[in-house]
Amino acid sequence: MSNVIHLLTGRPIGSLEEVLPAPGECLPCFVGRMVATEGCTGAMGWVEQFRVHRAKRATALVRRLVTQGACCDCTLVDAVWQLSPGLWEWTPDGQLVPPLEAPPCEGVRPNSTQPCAHWVSPSELAM
Ligand SMILES: [Zn+2]
């Protein structure tokens, strides 16, 4: 058992490595994974966590995402990026829906704040 309390969620966590981006993991995959396992921070806490560990120099990242419609971690995945329609699944009643869990990240270059191939912007989807 660990008595480490997570800085952002105030909940105990197993190890700090669990809340760090995996090597090559992209921003929306990381934030989506954190929101699913740890919950939304109510702000851009996971985005900032990603930036500090993976893209320190991207100081305008949060501001850029806010102008794209995100206001917290969980709105990032939806407002700014959505899972590619190629990954969506049919429900038994014939509706095409995004998968509950994103597949493992395709990987991006170090220091990149771009999403991997799993993600598209909603404006691309509309076209
Ligand atoms: Zn949220």
Ligand SMILES: [Zn+2]
């Ligand atoms: Zn990814």
